[in-house]
Amino acid sequence: MGGGAKATLIREDGLRHDGRRPEELRPIRMQVGVLANASGSAIVEYGKTRVLAAVYGPREPYQRFMVLPDRAILRVRYHMAPFSTSERKSPAPSRREIELSKVIREALEDVVLLSEYPRTAIDVYVEVLQADGGTRVAGVTAASLALADAGVPMKALVAGVAVGKVGGVLVLDVDELEDSHGEADMPVAAAPDIGLVTMFQLNGVLSEDELDRGLSMALTAIEKIVSIEKEALKRKFEAIGEEV
Amino acid sequence: MGGGAKATLIREDGLRHDGRRPEELRPIRMQVGVLANASGSAIVEYGKTRVLAAVYGPREPYQRFMVLPDRAILRVRYHMAPFSTSERKSPAPSRREIELSKVIREALEDVVLLSEYPRTAIDVYVEVLQADGGTRVAGVTAASLALADAGVPMKALVAGVAVGKVGGVLVLDVDELEDSHGEADMPVAAAPDIGLVTMFQLNGVLSEDELDRGLSMALTAIEKIVSIEKEALKRKFEAIGEEV
Amino acid sequence: MGGGAKATLIREDGLRHDGRRPEELRPIRMQVGVLANASGSAIVEYGKTRVLAAVYGPREPYQRFMVLPDRAILRVRYHMAPFSTSERKSPAPSRREIELSKVIREALEDVVLLSEYPRTAIDVYVEVLQADGGTRVAGVTAASLALADAGVPMKALVAGVAVGKVGGVLVLDVDELEDSHGEADMPVAAAPDIGLVTMFQLNGVLSEDELDRGLSMALTAIEKIVSIEKEALKRKFEAIGEEV
Amino acid sequence: MSITPFKMPVIPLIKKQAYLNLYEKGLREDGRRLDKPRNIEVKVGVLDKAEGSALVKLGNTQVLVGVKAEVGQPFKDTPDQGVLVVHAENVPLASPIFEPGPPDENAIELSRVVDRSLREVRAVDLESLVIRPGEKVWNLWVDIYVLDHDGNLFDASMLAVMAALETTTLKDYEELETGEILVKRDSPGAKLKINHRVVTVTTAKIGNYIIVDPNFEEEIIADYRLVLAFDENMRIVGAQKTGSGGMTLKDFKTALKISKEVAQIYFKALEQTPK
């Protein structure tokens, strides 16, 4: 937020600065199984935002006391590569990264069947390779895919998207420019197959009506993104089928 | 210390800059049981200096190996709130705070009956909310009260006070202004009921005679402060009596 | 490296800036058993470079899990005293010190009979008291001596020396001036009695032929330095003999 | 690295059931209804060395906030604004679950949610903090100091922050010839300019119930909490789901409805604070 409307975020024809309609997603690309060492991995792109996620585990935790007797613990790190941003980002974890690691962990924790693996840890590493808005929600999507790729049982797939308000208009899947100059940014993640919102944040100012409509926009889009996730997973299993 | 005598610390009538006589304490206020979670707590004011102390334990230490087979260990943190000083204090522990945590621990360690609780830890947290000179000695007083409030058995109550030398005169209970511009600051803590000095530091320059007299002044004052401690504890038990 | 040839490193008479011939070592001094607490210790000087090493152990490691079932682990710290350099060095370990600690550990690990002491740690502390070039190689020499002084069994003694290239000439035992303005610095350590090079680094540019010749120069010098080590150890045992 | 909490106190199942049985009757352990906050006390001007301060008690939860104003530099990309920094610490005397050390993810989340809820709606008039554009501005350090943690640190902290900011005074100053700014420590100064009053309201989902202003034990057994920030015009100026449970749309709407009512109670508490 902040800053004046330096750029014209909504053009005269009602389209956005990059030509999208308000409820239009950026091109989304996904691929799973992109890393050899990890138990599961995925790369996800929302336009120019590119996020890589990897899962290790369930495995014995590095520090033995860090366990729960009745289920696995989830350990999540959201991290930005130094070259992912316009100005080089220091590799030390920022306060923002610490908060988002928590928010992403909590967006996943309710769908992973942790009780299947007592006394173990499941590690999820989310690395932002290129940041152009929506990195945390693309991160949730990538993490969910990597968990599925690792064969970790889940109640449902999770995906995320951010709704924004720019020039008074609610828009879907905000990019960095819209995020910096808009009036609101509302990152949402959900598991539509079980009807649960698992991440919900609002940075900005909305009326109650806008909040309602924005949330609906987000949930509709998330259904679409989850179906793209399913295709990506299917492609992988088909590929394995071909290999056999 | 340091600085020239920017302020007139001793006025022509022989009184101090705030109107006190050389051997006069600032108004002292104490209250115990001010926090709900802590095993024991106390707030202590020496004039504008305000210190809050809390005790947790005896309890199993966070790190299991951190114990002694024959007695409890004492863990003390002296810490200044960021808003306690004229310039905001960074919350990271300074070298000064590390030294004073040690000095306060050692001022308490000989009076607490640690051997009653082998293999446990007793945690004492001293938070300076407002700093106007004498924070470490007010901290010892608050910590001693909080220990008593927590029901930790002690040989005797401890209290502290700082003696200073300003404009060539020995003064009791120095405040920040006197500390910054005076010639010496001598923080003392003692358990008068068993005749032991448990904290003794001198920052500044004194003759042997001044040291002797200063120490006597401090010990006389400490007796008075311990009696105020006893009243504060009595008030609490009376209050409990009324409740029953 | 870097910098132009500000100083004339090779004089017209073919000698070096300090009057040495290209293949001439600086005066080397060594003494073992210089510290009372350590299991073994040594001080080593290459000209103005002065390094102190101490060994503790084999002993139970501070952190119990930090062991190997079939042999001792070696823990090495290379550290520069704040007053060892022209500009005061911050006492926090630099990236350079972290790398050199590893390089020195690896220069010793193959000669120490670690399998004699399973489940223990042998700690080697290398402190640079004065830095005038060649501190890591003097450090290896000092560490090897301190290990011998501690009675830790070794296959052979290790020593180190740096070969440089200045003004186009290969020179032995470079000092700081030659290191800063020369074209190459090649630190080498070896255990000549068993024919093994245990440290090998090159910072700078050499032809294959220069590399060959430089390595030979280093190995010849290292034989000489090892014989000085043996004398230093002999002096100690003679001294003990006299005492008996 | 964010890690599933593995050291939190365990509330026995039987106790949780007791809570749920009470909720079924529309009540809570302390006699409150599900949609009512605890008793609120707000005291301002409690610290002499801070330019603004407040102590808030929300039931047994106690939060102390100090605001320090210092002359400093603006951020490079906002030369025409002062600087507002919100910082929260888990002071270990506040709870047996706090350990000394730098702020953990919970303290960081707390300060960031408070910060965003103020920042997005421009609650503090940062433009009025400029002394010399691009060079000298007021830096406001807002330090949240939790003294006693019995749940709902979000609402208690936001109340204390708001009350402290509303009573913050910026001292008079003088520009010296050298360009330095001399702050007159003993001057009366002027009130900090506040554009909007903001509160957060926290609800928690426990079993099938939505309750407001959870205490510590309720937080432990909650599936998740929802923090909603409102300004005096009842616009939503911030939100955060915290905790790992998933939220249905229906529950969200219920929570929003309850929160709007409780916001009024919080606003009233701020309104009635003696200044």
Add this chain to the structure above:
Amino acid sequence: MSITPFKMPVIPLIKKQAYLNLYEKGLREDGRRLDKPRNIEVKVGVLDKAEGSALVKLGNTQVLVGVKAEVGQPFKDTPDQGVLVVHAENVPLASPIFEPGPPDENAIELSRVVDRSLREVRAVDLESLVIRPGEKVWNLWVDIYVLDHDGNLFDASMLAVMAALETTTLKDYEELETGEILVKRDSPGAKLKINHRVVTVTTAKIGNYIIVDPNFEEEIIADYRLVLAFDENMRIVGAQKTGSGGMTLKDFKTALKISKEVAQIYFKALEQTPK
């Protein structure tokens, strides 16, 4: 404190023997000869927000490098040179043996060996990075990001760093009246000036054999590795023995011979990278 690794995966003796038996026949597990590197893929320009970038796959090892160019100050003792910083991180998604946290001794060694091999031969023309001598120069941040660790991070990283630097563009800029430098983010810019192309070649000593480009398991069972850096004129521009085994002169010479040949393969891979 450098400590003998005590947490590395253990390769069973029987497996090590199997490797040695294959080496005896001149072969390796993946069918390679002892003196051949794995398949090399180099892709440049893979990152939009970096001024230069490359992704290198060396077998299953994947390294991503981004180069960021920012206007900053020169070092005090080199007012007429830009600043080059090489940094490597053990990103934990790359390997089960990496833990989150600041770079450990291995990551530091990696970045320092790469840095020295570039610096000593002046591979990057640092003089051309000066904007205003002593005051404003380009700072080049070269970040090595290991994505998948299957051994030989030295060679893969150096290939990626070199490819990234060779395709790095410095944006046009303007000096403002205030002395500030305004970088024109959307300008075409100019190529970074490279004086020399550098590669490193890593060999490993296992049993009585010298092999090149070890994979992760080979690194675990190796006595030591030897990293040799070459420029395009086949001068040796850096070297590092890493690992605790001692090296004979004979083995050194064998390793040098193999390395020189493999350097040509690496140079060719860089040469043939589509730009």
Add this chain to the structure above:
Amino acid sequence: MSITPFKMPVIPLIKKQAYLNLYEKGLREDGRRLDKPRNIEVKVGVLDKAEGSALVKLGNTQVLVGVKAEVGQPFKDTPDQGVLVVHAENVPLASPIFEPGPPDENAIELSRVVDRSLREVRAVDLESLVIRPGEKVWNLWVDIYVLDHDGNLFDASMLAVMAALETTTLKDYEELETGEILVKRDSPGAKLKINHRVVTVTTAKIGNYIIVDPNFEEEIIADYRLVLAFDENMRIVGAQKTGSGGMTLKDFKTALKISKEVAQIYFKALEQTPK
């Protein structure tokens, strides 16, 4: 967080009794009387790269001190004074109880007691360290490096610091047109101006005895130690009780009496140091 030491070596009770039996006879394990310090050796000028240095042996305790003088800025509130920083490190080669890492509370206490004892009496003439008021002053870094720890680090360190300061030389310098200060490294320079000579004397309470200059084992069994700092006029210029035992007034007076005598021995050792 200061924690009761729980890892110190345990001196068996029987050994402690043996010490006490000796004290009863007025003697100590090494033949000393209770009120006598160990043998003192002071060597100055032992480091080439430091502007001042000294090595002190007090029995088996060895402390090395280096003083570095660098041109820097004054503190904002003392524009007319140079800067003196005292820093102590527990170098791990000095004792099996030292671990590598940043200074712990003991090292911090050591450096702060030494610092205060110098500072309060203005032992070093900080005013003479000003180069350009408010802008450029000499910064003196006094680094205490304990090489062998056999007790009484306070007295040994203070002796070494004093001897090092008394032989510290400030190089000549030149003000360049740019305002920079060019230090002439090879100039003869001038002696640092010292106003007062300071020593500390440490006594320890063990059983019913007060002993001076305790060795390491005596420190372990002591109830507390008392550090008293004196200047050459025998004013008391600093004090610190360290250790957790309580002190009676009577013991304080005994300790003060002994300390005054030992201070003379220390002063003589400094006096007689060849320079």
